Amino acid sequence: MFASRALKRAVAALVIGGTLAAGIGLSKEVQAQAAAAKLEQYFGIPSFRVGPFAAAGTGFFGGIIDYLTYINMTGGVNGVQLTWQECETEYIPARGIECYQRLLKRGNQQMHIFEPLSTPIAYGVLNRVDDDRVILTQYGYGRSDAADGRVFPWVFATLTSYWSGASAMINWIASREGGVANLKGKTITHLYLDNAYGREPLPVFRALAKQMGFTLQEVPVAVPGIEQTSQWLQIRQAKPDWVILWGFGAGMNSTAITSAARINFPRDRMLGIWWAASEEDMIPAGDAAKGFFGVANVPSGRQFRVVQEIEKTVYGANRGNLQDPKRIGTIYWNRGVTAAIFWVEAMRNAQARYGKGQVMNGDQLRWGFENINLTAVRAKELGIEGMLPNFRLSCEHHEGAGVIKVMQWDGTRWNTVTPDWVSSDRKMIRTMVEESAARYAAEQKITLRDCSKEK
């Protein structure tokens, strides 16, 4: 008996020892291999493919990888091949930071762009990117005031930020109501996940409510939000004209929609932020979701040329990353593709200035980002007309166009109902951004970056 116990213990020791040793050893070896490689631009991909948000993760990072593969299969960026390393974050900050550090270096290659698709993880690395000269792209999430490139030189919001999104949503609602004037006396409910993310747009909504004279009902939903009975009873009492759904995760979003059905609240009076407007958020709600409006920072669909080409080239060659090719053209996947498009676009800009066919470093890529100029012509070349708005970034302005499209769910797919992009109140938002950024800079004793010195 004792002997056997001792034996078991020995085995136990071996198991753990082995795991560790192998873990370290192998990683070294592979790094060595990678180091040997020539003319590769290396990207780190901190994905999450398990856990509550896995559906988002697999779609988004699948899209990124598919586009990178597509670029490689079509000759790379001026001959420079793209290579990447994936790392599972499970959407947990600690794991995210570990991934950031793990991906940061691979052999002699450096990670220059970090896109965790997670506000908590973005916060976890926010204070590191300056030293590591890594670009944190915050593709449609994170601190809205990071749009001020003088305070956050390494953080971008290439897509519309939450604040711009919020403002644009109100603008669209106003247009549905036949003009801002008609918002007076109306009630709009902000149904939000009760954490930093859900509270982010409150300053904007409150300001607009005062300015446009509508009543704002704030209804928080406790994390994880799979139970909203009392919230919807409150909404039923307030009889709002619109409910803005600021949720994350299919659990909360689909529950919100089914709960609306339970009190006969019309779904075509609901408008979901882009984290509450993916196919994965609608499907579980079934018919209840029919008519629901969703915000798109990148619309869904396969009609875009780049999507079709990826499908043809990458999936044709059976090198696609999605387990289920049916998800090609879905919101998260499309968003991932466009995220990668910006990476590559920044690379092209940088190469154009610092040397074609070269591997770019962090500073060069940042210059590339800050000189992104997405004109109609360029969009056509990239095959993303209607997929992304036209805009240009600069040293001061790290946020994209600050516009949205609105889609409606017909029970099986999203249909864009706004052919043109709905704009936000740029001036107001920019003022808020700069105020907030200034406060942050003061608190952190940051000296503002002088953009006039750079070009």
Added chain:
Amino acid sequence: MFYREAGKFRTSYAQDAQIFPLGLDKVMVGALLVFAFLIVPNIASQYWLIALLIPWLIFSLVALGQNILTGYAGQLSLGSAGFMAVGAFACYNFLLRVDGMPFLAAVALSGVCAAAVGIVFGLPSLRIRGLYLAVATLASQFFIVWVLDKFGWFKNYDPSGVITAQPIVILGYLFDSAAEKYVLVAAIVGVLALAAKNMVRSNIGRSWMAVRDMDVAAEVIGFRPMPVKLLAFAISSFYCGVAGALFAFAYLGTVEPSAFNIDMSFRILFMIIIGGVASILGSFLGAAFILLLPIFLSVLFHTVFGNAVDASMLSATELIVFGALIIFFLIVEPHGLARLWQVTKEKLRLWPFPH
């Protein structure tokens, strides 16, 4: 052979009460300290420092706190992450609102704040036991996060509802690099671990264990359950609070209250169970197991199967293996990794003559 008690006679109780009775132990501990404070900071890569060592030390500290409360005082609690949150936000506000507040003082004070909160939420323990208490302590977890989330003051009305840790300055010296932060964390954790060891080998430690093992007898022999339990809650929460402050200042940097979620509380409890209940060493081993093993698994899997296997399947498999390992270790040694270590040590004392 060399690891022996034989021939080393103790001539005073003080000698007998030492933490590391054997000469060899002392040497090794000394070596360990040199290694930890002189060698590691110089040789360890950024990755090791930031991604592994610093979080490991911080969570070991929380696990220590949890172990004092659950392991020694026998109060099953699930509020640790909540108390960490108190520490983190207290530290931020002390530094923000009190000019010239020294960093270490702020950390200590945030520990005290956490302790105060801990006492309040410890009160039910005077009447509630076991699993019932464990679930009841979840109240603290949820309530604390809710309060921090709800009231902007704690976050200095940051529009994103987060706090950003101020730079760490001690006596005018800026602890900026990973190595510096590591040294700072290691020092604090080391001191508090020693303090914990001292407490558990003193009267206070005995009072905790007495209440844990047989509260009526403890009362009859003269311990007062109420102060004993509440002190356990206070000290445990103090450890959590300090760890929380370090978590925010030496590790995460920018934190939102919901970072200290229920999942974290559970993981901290896992750490002491897998590491060893009522064991200082166990707290460190457990933290390593729960925090680092998944990372090693993922490194291992990605390097072995790399791009050959679909990443989603890889991640899922990591989970399975991790869970299986937990079960495996429990079956091998239900009393945790610390016991494994202890057993090997006892074997070593007899080696090479087992009988």
Added chain:
Amino acid sequence: MNERKIGGVILSVQNISLAFGGVKALTDISFDVREHEVRAIIGPNGAGKSSMLNVINGVYRAQQGQITYRGQVRKDMDTHQAAEQGIARTFQNIALFKGMTVLDNVMTGRNLKMKSNFLMQALWWGPAQREEMEQRRKAEEIIDFLEIQRIRKTPVSRLPYGLQKRVELARALAAEPKVLLLDEPMAGMNVEEKQDMCRFILSVNEQFGTTIVLIEHDMGVVMDISDRVVVLDYGKKIGDGTPDEVRNNQEVIDAYLGIAH
């Protein structure tokens, strides 16, 4: 060994009645204990002996009656007071601290003598350390006295029953009690163990002059070592006096022969 002399009354219980819900455990019990004597409480199972001890050191609160201890009259005892006032006890089914070593168990007996606060202990501060060592010496005296040096560092859960009983006695003695309550100290022991235990109890009584109140089933033992005996039956006192008086008390005989009431 010093010649012990029985002193005045140190502890007396008057008209104690205790009931759990409807069940009467003790009805109107009165008796006294003199300093330095060995006082036995006997009676059939369920006679309320343990309840009596529990009332004396405050584990139970009697509904009626009062307790006079060292001249102080109380409605009922408070466990902690009892400990502070020098009442220690052992339990019928051993109540040791299973997770701790013999030494630590005995050390807990010294806890009331420890004055240093937790901060000093945490820092292993000079005074705290000196105090710890001081108390450790005292504890070791008891350990030597009860001849359990060998098992000093053994976790009590690994000890055989007889030894556990002895360790529990050691823990009680470590508190240097004036009055020592022993609840069936010899239950379930073999003859040798019993003899040892008797020896210890008597020498405690003689050397430290500790007053001893013990519950015991083994009549032989009781009659040998105790100065006076109280007999309980169904929660009532049916006899009180020297062993001989009790032995010839008809009621007691009936009770033990099981004459129906």
Added chain:
Amino acid sequence: MSSLQVFAEVLIAGLLTGIMYSLVALGFVLIYKASSVFNFAQGAMVFFAALTLVGIIELGVPFWLALLLTIGVMVLLGMGIEKFVLRPLVNQHEITLLMATIGLTFVIEGLAQLVWGTDVRRIDLGIKDIPIEFIADNTGILVSQLDLFAAVVAGALVATLAVLFSHTKVGRALRAVADDHAAALSVGIPLQRIWGIVWGVAGLVALVAGMLWGARSGVQFALVFVALKALPVLIIGGFTSVPGVIVAGLIVGASEKIAEFYVGPMVGGGIETWFPYVLAILFLLVRPEGLYGEKIIRRV
């Protein structure tokens, strides 16, 4: 709408939600009662069950057959857990067993996502999650068909279990086991077979919970979180009482909804997260052993 109607509506909604909590808590109780294991993996089992069901349906298997298959899977899973995880750990400390079930949680979650992937799916029970016109028209109060259906199912489930446990051989054996393992063994009750059965039944309960919750908020990972909702129910109801869990579920559901609805708006809302736990604490201060839990008598 009169304030009375509003209150009635909140109350009813709360009670119906409460039943949903009870349904999850039931799984915990069964296992704790039989083997005094706090099965942390219950939430994962709920997720696994629902996912397996829809997964099989997606393969083109008719609903009822898929249901039977899933039942089989869950029973096997439950018994497997008993055999390979808990049997080797028999007689270990409560907390060790708890940890084992935590390890189990990782395994099950991983397994579910490995086998069925991470896509979010929906499950159609044929009952719509919309108000019942009849009640709405006559009282103005909205009651969801699905909620009512769920309540009925839960009630039926509990009733059946109650009958099984009180009138069958297995049930008597289980009660004996629950009272005292050693004693049960000594009278020749096959302890491990009983445990196997109980874990099987728990798997079954998980399936039912998974179906109903899945129909409400989709079949997806978030289902594991419903376990959290069951915890306050457990302490109020007592870890060992089936009826207790039902009553407690009703109490928790109703009170948390009323609190959120009437008090929430005054303090900024979201108090549902902690309210049930505070309620549970207050409750425990009065009755430390829970509503129906066995009274703990501590003698010396």
